[in-house]
Amino acid sequence: DTGVSQNPRHKITKRGQNVTFRCDPISEHNRLYWYRQTLGQGPEFLTYFQNEAQLEKSRLLSDRFSAERPKGSFSTLEIQRTEQGDSAMYLCASSPVRGLSYNEQFFGPGTRLTVL
Amino acid sequence: QKEVEQNSGPLSVPEGAIASLNCTYSDRGSQSFFWYRQYSGKSPELIMFIYSNGDKEDGRFTAQLNKASQYVSLLIRDSQPSDSATYLCAVIPFGANNLFFGTGTRLTVIP
Numbered sequence: 001d002t003g004v005s006q007n008p009r010h011k012i013t014k015r016g017q018n019v020t021f022r023c024d025p026i027s028e029h030n031r032l033y034w035y036r037q038t039l040g041q042g043p044e045f046l047t048y049f050q051n052e053a054q055l056e057k058s059r060l061l062s063d064r065f066s067a068e069r070p071k072g073s074f075s076t077l078e079i080q081r082t083e084q085g086d087s088a089m090y091l092c093a094s095s096p097v098r099g100l101s102y103n104e105q106f107f108g109p110g111t112r113l114t115v116l
Numbered sequence: 117q118k119e120v121e122q123n124s125g126p127l128s129v130p131e132g133a134i135a136s137l138n139c140t141y142s143d144r145g146s147q148s149f150f151w152y153r154q155y156s157g158k159s160p161e162l163i164m165f166i167y168s169n170g171d172k173e174d175g176r177f178t179a180q181l182n183k184a185s186q187y188v189s190l191l192i193r194d195s196q197p198s199d200s201a202t203y204l205c206a207v208i209p210f211g212a213n214n215l216f217f218g219t220g221t222r223l224t225v226i227p
Contacts, residue, residue: 031213033214033215035214035215040219041219041220042120042204042206042217042218042219042220043160043204043215044216044217045214045215045216048213048214054211055213056214076216089159091159091160094214102166103148103165103208104150104162104165105150105162105215106162107152107159107160107161107162108159109158109159110158110159
């Protein structure tokens with residue numbers, strides 16, 4: 001399977017705990033994005049990387065959130081001191097930098113986070 | 117004002133009919149427009165993109181873009197029950213790199 005993969009698919013945690021999610025983009029895609037989606041809403045942008053550089057962060061990305069893409073391949077999103085309001089589907093997407101498809105973002109299956 | 121607005125629906129059409137989904141956007145400089153399909157509990161799946169004014173057809177799907185009216189639509193011909201899903205309109209505004217999504221329109225195709 002050459003699509004975007006995300007792990008874990010589901011995560012249940014207690015308030016105050018830290019969680020980390022992983023995303024593996026499509027192999028030839030240089031850009032990687034994180035979005036968050038809550039019930040009844042469209043996905044909302046959190047941050048994006050071009051190769052290993054984090055080029056943009058949304059104001060939604062509070063200090064408790066951090067994302068990395070150390071070698072320009074997979075990325076991790078960590079949430080520290082989780083709150084119930086963090087419960088959502090966390091989506092990763094990737095796109096190529098250039099070419100006819102450079103704007104087209106392809107999503108992974110998502111990680112559903114439930115904070116108790 | 118939200119960047120992207122969609123009628124939340126729900127929209128119900130009989131099998132074989134044409135489903136019409138509409139979307140407006142606020143940034144006049146936007147250049148890239150996308151339609152994603154999302155089944156319940158799943159992630160969004162890209163089904164159409166359009167960059168130029170006019171129509172773009174792909175199988176049973178037609179995307180229509182009118183930049184003067186800041187309007188983009190998706191037509192689904194010969195609707196099938198398997199088309200029942202939420203359809204998300206997304207836009208990349210001028211100068212941005214990320215997608216801005218509408219809240220989605222829930223489509224139900226009745227057999």
